[in-house]
Amino acid sequence: MCGIAGYVGDDNAISRLYTMLEKLEYRGYDSSGIGYICNGGIACLKQVGEVSCLSPLIMGKSSHCGIAHTRWATHGKPSEVNAHPHLSFDKKWAVVHNGIVENATYLKEKYLGDIVPVSETDTEIISHLLSIFCPDGDISSFISAISCLSGSYAICSVHENMQRLFLTKKHCPLFVAIGRCESAVSSDISCLADRFDRFYELLDGEYAVVESGRVTFYNSHGKIIHKDSQKMCKNTSVVDKCGYIHFMLKEIEEEEDVLERLYSIYDAERLRQELIDIDFDRIDRIMLVGCGTAYHACMYGATMLSWHTHITSTAHIASEFIYSRPDLDDRTLVIAVSQSGETADTISSIELARKKGCATLAITNCTSSPLSRLCHATLDIHCGKEIAVASTKAYNAMLQVMYFLSHYLSKTPYLPLCHEYFDKAIYDDVDKVSMLLKDKRELFILGRNLDYITAMESALKIKEIAYIFASPHPTGELKYGFIALIDSDSVCVVFAFDDALLPKTLLGIEEIMSRGGSVILITCLEIPRNIQDRLMCLISLPVIGTELSPIYSIIFWQKVSYRVSILRGNNPDKPRNLAKSVTVE
Numbered sequence: 001m002c003g004i005a006g007y008v009g010d011d012n013a014i015s016r017l018y019t020m021l022e023k024l025e026y027r028g029y030d031s032s033g034i035g036y037i038c039n040g041g042i043a044c045l046k047q048v049g050e051v052s053c054l055s056p057l058i059m060g061k062s063s064h065c066g067i068a069h070t071r072w073a074t075h076g077k078p079s080e081v082n083a084h085p086h087l088s089f090d091k092k093w094a095v096v097h098n099g100i101v102e103n104a105t106y107l108k109e110k111y112l113g114d115i116v117p118v119s120e121t122d123t124e125i126i127s128h129l130l131s132i133f134c135p136d137g138d139i140s141s142f143i144s145a146i147s148c149l150s151g152s153y154a155i156c157s158v159h160e161n162m163q164r165l166f167l168t169k170k171h172c173p174l175f176v177a178i179g180r181c182e183s184a185v186s187s188d189i190s191c192l193a194d195r196f197d198r199f200y201e202l203l204d205g206e207y208a209v210v211e212s213g214r215v216t217f218y219n220s221h222g223k224i225i226h227k228d229s230q231k232m233c234k235n236t237s238v239v240d241k242c243g244y245i246h247f248m249l250k251e252i253e254e255e256e257d258v259l260e261r262l263y264s265i266y267d268a269e270r271l272r273q274e275l276i277d278i279d280f281d282r283i284d285r286i287m288l289v290g291c292g293t294a295y296h297a298c299m300y301g302a303t304m305l306s307w308h309t310h311i312t313s314t315a316h317i318a319s320e321f322i323y324s325r326p327d328l329d330d331r332t333l334v335i336a337v338s339q340s341g342e343t344a345d346t347i348s349s350i351e352l353a354r355k356k357g358c359a360t361l362a363i364t365n366c367t368s369s370p371l372s373r374l375c376h377a378t379l380d381i382h383c384g385k386e387i388a389v390a391s392t393k394a395y396n397a398m399l400q401v402m403y404f405l406s407h408y409l410s411k412t413p414y415l416p417l418c419h420e421y422f423d424k425a426i427y428d429d430v431d432k433v434s435m436l437l438k439d440k441r442e443l444f445i446l447g448r449n450l451d452y453i454t455a456m457e458s459a460l461k462i463k464e465i466a467y468i469f470a471s472p473h474p475t476g477e478l479k480y481g482f483i484a485l486i487d488s489d490s491v492c493v494v495f496a497f498d499d500a501l502l503p504k505t506l507l508g509i510e511e512i513m514s515r516g517g518s519v520i521l522i523t524c525l526e527i528p529r530n531i532q533d534r535l536m537c538l539i540s541l542p543v544i545g546t547e548l549s550p551i552y553s554i555i556f557w558q559k560v561s562y563r564v565s566i567l568r569g570n571n572p573d574k575p576r577n578l579a580k581s582v583t584v585e
């Protein structure tokens, strides 16, 4: 949620920061800004809207030291005044921040006196505290100012008289890379990968002072500490549409490669090694936690684990889990599922699980994430960078990894990858379905059992990028209430991939059609002619076993959601009000 960057070195900091912001934009895009040292003071350029809106402002500007930010609003609407960087009252300090200062109101009352905040943000207080506690830019006073904060933060700041960046973090990622005559800082390593070979990851409670070509790290007592740099993985730099119009389309098209990669990586021996720190013999309960799409992946994981291991396995929405007084002990395994590994609610769930002595496992696309660091073991979903805000390939990958995990634990063989689902010809009907839906205001999406998980994920996808209200339901629930809403304007999308449940699903379809509702049926099963003839549309996909079906049946709908989003004039990569990494609870 918000991306931050810093640069100090021989190059023009402003253009380097702008390039980094373009790569960080997936983290928030309601406003952006750059602050830089110029003529012994700090100048700020800020703009509402996407990062590209900053481009005319940076023309002809140069500096050798600066900070930058792309924002997803938490406190205060998207506006120029609320955009970062935030200057202190005396303009000595400028700050960019990712996270939330939970005690901002208290700190304002305690320390600001006559100083009137200019923005509605929680961040502004940090810059004022720095000027109050640390007017001359010494590290021990910087630490004293930061120690007043509670909440989560990655902070990068500059002092007017210094060609230096001051950093610290808690619960939000921050990376530093050092070159010969330059240094850069970012929330995401991939912004640093094209220019640097090695990087440092700042850990919670650590501080750093970054100069051109050097960095000094401190602990929370102000003592210099030694940190080892890590080798940059060069493929983290692939933040490129590679000829596609949108990242979302590229990421959907990558799904076959992702699944193939996972099949080649996760044999039983590899899983044994990755899970060596978890004693499965002690585990008598598995709880899976995640948010949004990752929660739907948890639903699939819980079903697979229950079917295959007979260990009671349940899926939980992370933001609810922590308040649900879960019964956790050292025989419980908590699996946190998160593409980014940064989602604050998921991290809090794992912190709780760790406190209660549970075993913990992260299933994530980012093995250097805070989540992965917190867990006893990690299974990497290996799907490459996912930039589009709406998750696609990461969802299929999470499901695939959980499929492998459940079969590994039950020592049963995997069914093979189903290549037929990647034959472009089977998606000829995407346009037809998209045209049927593009002007709809609402939809019902139905499925039973595993197909209900697909219905949930489908509803989320079309809501978030096409802005169509979609209500997912288990097909069997129809007659217990929401059938009251069905009339001749209703469109119901039904997923049916489970042979054993088909007769009951068809009954539900009859009930909808007999009340005038229209049905789009997406299935891999044989549908009786008399029903086919009365459907609004039948999408027949290749035959696939029930267990694997959620990994594949969603692909058709990901494509439909993408297409409908375009038809409605939206940008599917950057849906309104959303951000890729949600680092606040």
Ligand code: F6R
Pocket: 291, 292, 293, 294, 295, 337, 338, 339, 340, 341, 342, 343, 346, 389, 390, 391, 392, 460, 461, 464, 580, 581, 582
């Ligand atoms: C929806 C979507 C979100 C994320 C959620 C959790 O398409 O992408 O619902 O699934 O924000 O994110 P991660 O997986 O990074 O924890």
